[in-house]
Amino acid sequence: MSMIAAFYSGKSILITGATGFMGKVLMEKLFRTSPDLKVIYILVRPKAGQTTQQRVFQILNSKLFEKVKEVCPNVHEKIRAIYADLNQNDFAISKEDMQELLSCTNIVFHCAATVRFDDHLRHAVQLNVTATQQLLLMASQMPKLEAFIHISTAFSNCNLKHIDEVIYPCPVEPKKIIDSMEWLDDAIIDEITPKLIGDRPNTYTYTKALGEMVVQQESGNLNIAIIRPSIVGATWQEPFPGWVDNLNGPSGLIIAAGKGFLRAIRATPMAVADLIPVDTVVNLTLAVGWYTAVHRPKSTLIYHCTSGNLNPCNWGKMGFQVLATFEKIPFERAFRRPYADFTTNTITTQYWNAVSHRAPAIIYDFYLRLTGRKPRMTKVMNRLLRTVSMLEYFVNRSWEWSTYNTEMLMSELSPEDQRVFNFDVRQLNWLEYIENYVLGVKKYLLKEDMAGIPEAKQHLKRLRNIHYLFNTALFLIAWRLLIARSQMARNVWFFIVSFCYKFLSYFRASSTLKV
Ligand SMILES: CCCCCCCCCCCCCCCC(=O)SCCNC(=O)CCNC(=O)[C@H](O)C(C)(C)COP(=O)(O)OP(=O)(O)OC[C@H]1O[C@@H](n2cnc3c(N)ncnc32)[C@H](O)[C@@H]1OP(=O)(O)O
Ligand SMILES: NC(=O)C1=CN([C@@H]2O[C@H](COP(=O)(O)OP(=O)(O)OC[C@H]3O[C@@H](n4cnc5c(N)ncnc54)[C@H](OP(=O)(O)O)[C@@H]3O)[C@@H](O)[C@H]2O)C=CC1
Structure with missing residues (x-):
């Protein structure tokens, strides 16, 4: 008893x-x-x-x-x-x-x-x-x-x-x-x-x-x-496992990352992520x-x-595991594919905020306006970045808390109490815990059905294709503009094209000889 x-x-x-x-x-x-x-x-x-x-x-x-x-x-x-x-x-x-x-x-x-x-x-x-x-x-x-x-x-x-x-x-x-x-x-x-x-x-x-x-x-x-x-x-x-019902602490950021809003955060990967299950x-x-x-x-x-x-678990390991779980258990209707870069550099953070957070929000709001809807993404993004800036203090430092009293209490408990009122965090498997956490966020906070996972995966595939298409188009436009303006770029371009042509001719000739 x-x-x-x-x-x-x-x-x-x-x-x-x-x-x-x-x-x-x-x-x-x-x-x-x-x-x-x-x-x-x-x-x-x-x-x-x-x-x-x-x-x-x-x-x-x-x-x-x-x-x-x-x-x-x-x-x-x-x-x-x-x-x-x-x-x-x-x-x-x-x-x-x-x-x-x-x-x-x-x-x-x-x-x-x-x-x-x-x-x-x-x-x-x-x-x-x-x-x-x-x-x-x-x-x-x-x-x-x-x-x-x-x-x-x-x-x-x-x-x-x-x-x-x-x-x-x-x-x-x-x-x-x-x-x-x-x-x-x-x-x-x-x-x-x-x-x-x-x-x-x-x-x-x-x-x-x-x-x-x-x-x-x-x-x-x-x-x-x-x-x-x-x-x-x-x-x-x-x-x-995995029950959670508010956005405080990591939960809000897990949603923001899983939905593809948050793609980078100023965080020290080696800093201790002192999380404790409720x-x-x-x-x-x-x-x-x-x-x-x-x-x-x-x-x-x-x-x-x-x-x-x-x-101990650090933010780098935690972020990695959160992203790995999104591969298996994606959230529905993501804005972009989940990705999270942890950087300690303020300039890099500002770059990511401009390129990966604000710019897509502005583009999306422009699309909403074009289709006669009310723009909202910039506002959501500004709020998110404000929240992130408030949490940054806690993800860039490590603390040491002594736990003599807690350990003393553990030793005072009967084996039955140690089992029923277990607070020995040494038994916690972080990878399993984080996976259940992400699953809990999906089920209990986002109220998403597990049956929607195949569709969520399809949606992420579509987003990946859009991403590749967008990047290719951007590259071609940039290249075209460069060629139009710079003799050096034109020379490089002609060199690449002629190199490819020669390589193909050589390849065709050698395969004809073999026959
Ligand atoms: C790859 C992933 C890696 C994960 C990596 C995790 C690192 C994660 C480190 C945590 C480190 C904490 C360490 C402290 C540990 C204690 O001891 S403190 C106890 C925990 N307390 C907290 O976490 C409170 C933090 N939150 C706040 O103080 C306030 O919400 C804020 C940040 C000041 C924002 O205030 P506000 O602008 O007035 O916004 P608020 O009305 O609260 O909410 C506005 C919107 O933002 C949403 N929102 C609120 N909080 C959040 C949030 N945390 N996230 C996102 N959205 C949020 C709301 O749902 C709301 O959305 P709408 O309903 O409008 O659609
Ligand atoms: N969550 C965390 O990460 C951490 C929390 N803590 C501490 O743990 C304790 C519980 O936190 P947590 O459960 O996460 O916080 P929540 O914000 O989830 O809960 C706060 C509780 O306080 C009640 N409350 C707030 N204002 C009033 C009021 N004016 N009158 C009556 N009740 C009020 C809320 O009631 P209502 O529902 O009506 O708003 C709610 O029940 C706090 O003392 C917190 O400091 C410590 C470390 C970390």
Whole structure:
């Protein structure tokens, strides 16, 4: 019997960010391995015209939860969606709901965050810092609370090269930042943002670092742990390989490359691609919840959930495997044939952006205009290049994260727990994982049918022929123009033609002699 699974039985668990990528996988695993848990409270806001109930209904009826329904048929009764907006005071939770949360919760998993790199500092602070502070305040009023697990990111200290499992202080105290966000206007915040974030690349990593400081300062008597995952990718094994449901991290770029929009990126092929499957992060999170509640470590432990030091893969290998998978499993209706050049040179990147990204978009928009349709490709391309420029920071550097606590925890687990809550990334086969990732992107993000693969392959063949035809035509036109203008080019041309003629004559003569 798994000790971790048994620990969560009968428990009331509060999850923030349960509608997000990681939150859904966390809920799924909890229900599947501990169907006897008492209740999962999730803080949800209405979104995109859906009420909180409709959102929960949609999640529970998704493919991700198919296995859960078999082991926990009354899952609908065990999930309690509580209306909440983490941007509001007291999260806008009703008094009755708040009372229930405070009196019943045993474990808190705080996953909610804004993960947008370019979020306005005010908004990023509100969600990643102030909301964390408020949640800790709530937690301090929960008499039955056994553990509070905060999800941070391995990149919260990406300004350092070697990162230990400790909290590194930011120069300005989080409390001061929270206060100043209340009275500074947007223009001033915009002005001071670069100074505040310093050598971090964006407001996301900065506010996640502030969030960790808040956890440290406000922990009081709470039993707290922090988990720092690196780049979270599709599921490795559970509930099935390749599941992914948003464009963050590599997923968006896999689509862009597979559809032929993205053909080059400024990336260092030898830099470590510190990807970690979402189910690995969830398994570690649940193991940490158990360990923190049962063993009650004296201080707040930080767990790095990374792959680089245990089972490294680099961007070059990853890109190669992604492209190789497109050969077997192409995406439908590609704009151009998938190809991705990783270059570290800024001038080469600009050349590729002009020739391979912007020019085809302009030509395609011109074609759309000619055929009476609305041009759109230039806009899509500009957005994509902006996204790529924001991710470039992470694909041109390598970090070293120490993983003593994570390895210590692994050794504390029983063999059964090591199997059921496996977070040993050394067992991951990258080639297989990446292939499943690409397949998952096709199935769950693009919602493409596998039956369409032969047609997709045909389409790529047509694109290849168009490519050859286009290049030949371009070459001939360029050559014709050169001949018309340069005596030297004409001489070369006559030399080649006469050489070919002589060679053919000689060949014909020698074959006649043989006969
Ligand atoms: C050969 C292949 C090799 C693969 C090689 C992979 C390398 C991959 C390195 C990753 C490295 C991350 C390392 C951080 C790890 C953490 O810890 S951070 C957690 C992850 N967070 C993220 O990834 C957030 C990144 N995204 C953002 O911040 C924002 O989307 C951006 C980039 C600022 C764009 O903002 P925006 O212009 O306002 O656009 P937004 O409204 O978000 O979306 C606009 C459009 O772009 C699309 N879009 C959004 N994000 C993306 C994306 N990532 N990609 C493409 N399209 C996107 C949207 O679907 C939308 O399309 P439409 O619906 O309009 O058709
Ligand atoms: N994805 C990654 O690569 C990595 C993620 N992380 C961390 O993991 C955690 C989970 O990330 P991930 O699941 O990928 O992120 P998602 O963007 O998929 O999910 C974010 C969650 O936060 C919720 N949320 C955001 N704003 C509010 C609000 N105002 N009120 C209530 N809920 C809100 C979202 O709700 P809604 O659905 O309503 O928007 C959603 O459930 C985060 O803490 C992130 O920093 C760390 C490293 C890498």
